[in-house]
Amino acid sequence: MASRKTRDKTEKAPRGDEERRPRKGASVISWILLGMVVLGLGGYGITNFGGSATTVASVGGTKISVDDYGRAVRNALRAMSAQSGKNITFQEAQKQGLDQQVLQQLVLQAALDDEDSRVGISVGDGRLRQDITAISAFQGADGKFSAQTYKFVLQQNGLKEGEFEAETRKQMARTILQDAVTQGFGTPTTFIDTIMHYVGARRGFEILKLGADDLAQPVPAPTEAQLQAYYKAHPKTYTSLPAKRITYAELLPDQVAKTMKIPEAKLKAYYDQHKSDYVKPERRLVERLVYPAEAAAKAARAKLDAGQATFDQLVKERGLTLSDIDLGDVTADELSSAAAKQVFAAKQGAIVGPVESSVGPALFRVNNIIAAQTTSFDAAKTDIRNELGHQEAKQKIQSQEEHLNDLLAGGATLEQLAKETDMTLGTIDFTAKSATGIAGYEAFRDAARKVTKSDYPSIIQLDDGGIVALRLDKPIPAEVQPFAKVKDKVAEDWTRDQTDKALMALAQTDIKTAQAAGGDLSKAGTVDVQEPITRSGYIDNAPPGLLEDVFMMKKGETKAFQGDESVWIVKLTQVLPPAQNDPDIKKMRDQIAGQGAQGMQNDAFLYFAQAIQAHQGININQSAINAVNAQLQ
Known part of the structure; x- marks a missing residue:
């Protein structure tokens, strides 16, 4: 780690073989620090944004460089692309206000840094070293801080030790300032009681x-x-919806499958290939309550046998819920041999064990027994024929799609398609509520809503592998239907x-x-x-x-x-009033209290940050921002 002139001379740089006990939560906090610092410094490689201007903004005496702004925008753009699963251009992100969001965040950080400097908030080398050495990314194979790993990880992220430590120190100081502002806020009891009275009454x-x-x-x-x-x-009750009279030609797997001839040998081969779907072993719905040691498991069993506790109470004593221990339905092969022997010999509702499971000594409760099921080939033959028939029907339809499109492009009408191909003709008065027959397909409904008199029919793919082409014959206006x-x-x-x-x-x-x-x-x-x-x-x-x-x-x-x-x-x-002993009510009350406190903390910090910015003054260099944005295009 790079040294600073203010380092206490009595402190020693951390060694890879040092024993230390990190503070509770240090690992999580440190990971957050690492992520924020890497993003702040440009963990995807440092790029210099050239130009005569060196800053895009300043708060008081703290400046935001063009490089800081450019790297922050690029990192935010990469994060947005990763989240959406597609490559997002800067222009697209700018339309969503990404550049302004980044600038606001940097201005906020600069305001906090300037205030930290003004009031003298800083983090000593010892605290800095303690948090950095607790980051698991910097630990070697022995689980201890490794100076070599530290340097390697920073190099991989395009960072220098001095830069990383300086930015980490700043971030820690910001956190101290933020905590000082937000500590002590709690949701007023009257506020909680009012909401709970309404919700839980x-x-x-x-x-x-x-x-x-x-x-x-x-x-x-x-x-x-x-x-x-x-x-x-x-x-109004007897006024019809506006409709479109549509003629369509369809070719659906259900129709084609009826004409498919599937050889007996192919049906048998499918049955053999999917034997596990037709021959299912006995299964049991099981809950597994695991203990850290056999002695603890035996003690729990003794309480159970003596009637001193129910199985549900034992679960609660372990700090678990029934959903935590639910294994669902399992076969004997999915349990350890010892557990399978007892579980599959037990009756429904029985509790067995303790027995050694794959994760330690455990008690098992058998909630239900699902008998073995065997469907013979003869019994499954019809379903298999339908399945294979639909598969081949889809392939046959797909093979005709290009030819049918060519016919339509060549001027063939839907009537001619129905006469010369496997397609069948139909008509429908399509309304906003149509949802049966051919209108049961979303692709058809979407096309029917959009079709106009000037549109030429084309093949539309349906979600079951079928195809359809349609034509608008005429619109039918809404009208009061005749009394008769x-x-x-x-x-x-x-x-x-x-x-x-x-x-x-x-x-x-x-x-x-x-x-x-x-x-x-x-x-x-x-x-x-x-x-x-x-x-x-x-x-x-x-x-x-x-x-x-x-x-x-x-x-x-x-x-x-x-x-x-x-x-x-x-x-x-x-x-x-609300049922005070209802666990759901208690949970809701805690959530309201937590959310309310969090909201007040956020508001307090926002107002504090705005006050700092207003007092210290913000200067924005829009021409420098525009220059950086131009390079990001």
Whole structure:
């Protein structure tokens, strides 16, 4: 490591064979430092950006060089490309504001560096050496700091020791300043309580459900005049969607597969090749609770046998959850021989062990037994024929695609394709809601939405290996459909509407009956009891907005909710706060507290940084920035 004039003369440079005990978390922190420093100094090779200007900006007396800015932009551009999985040009990144984001970050760092210098915050050589030597990237095969490895890693990243140590020292000083600003912020209890009360509040209520069968007599059949009146009163309901009448020619694997002849020998060969799909050994759904030593495993087993603990409690004692120990379904071959012998001899629900597993002594719980399954060739033959038929059908369709495109390019119509090739013709009135038949294919729907009268048909590939070509015949505007065409639908809608009104009237009568009986809803019919539920809960088939409205009701209040040919009468019986012993509620409270504190810390640091910049002054050299950006094009 490069030395500094201020190094304490009593300190010794670290040796590769030194024993040291790093601070807790030092490895993670140091890795972060290494990453930030490497990115800051240009870990992909240092490039000099020429020109007369040497700085792009300054905060107080701290300058940001053109090289610092250029390298930071390039590194950010590489990171963006790696994240997106494709090469992103500087122009593309600039449209997303990457250059401005980099400049803002550099200005922030410069402001912190200038403030550190002003107030005298610095990191001593001992602390610097402690953190750098704890970075695992600089450790040799023995797990200890290696000066040789240190130099090699820096060389590989195009860094010099002095540069790396200086930038690391700066970053550590920035962290000290940031911690000093953000420490001590916590989320106010009132804030947490308010959110938790809203999110975790519970309501319990009684429900009396009314349906058409509860009416004293069914809704009578509508008269012609009633239907005509309902039809005229709801024109939008009976207005068709705008559509496109489209003619198409299709060639689908399902169609072609029916004509494919697959030899028996080929079917048998496929069966033999995929034998594991048809002959499956016995499997067991298993949980494995591992212990560090056999003595601990035996002690746990003793507690289990004595009834002093359940298996779930043993899991919790190990600081684990059931998902942590779940192995899923396993075969005997996937366990150690000793474990397999006991696990596959046990009954469902049994707990076996301790037994030596591949990761140490363990207890196993057998949750389910999946019997061995064997599907004979004769039983599988039809499915195999369909599978191979579809595979060959796709290949046959693919082999015809170029020829079909040539025919279309030569002026052949879809009708001619259907007549002269294997393609079949069809028509569809395509709307925004079409999703069946040929419109079940996303590629067809996408093409149908875009097609115009001036477009010529071309082959479109479908996701199952099929192909289609289409033509717009004419647009069909939205229009109110003739009464005669929708009369049955009008009758259904009228009957539903009248049923809903009759049920709501019955509900009001039942509510009065309950009120006359002192609020006893059971006097009006059979009542279901809804256990306390939160706003985010779910109730099967509940009328829209029921839960939302229930949380607006007062205790003891009764209200009717309109459903589809049903009415729910709800009486609010319980108004409860969040369940304090619910682990999910506790977890949510901790998350809100943590997120709130983090938000306040971020805000405090942002305002602090802005105050520094405003006090010390920021100077931006836009011409220098433009010059660097021009070289990055």
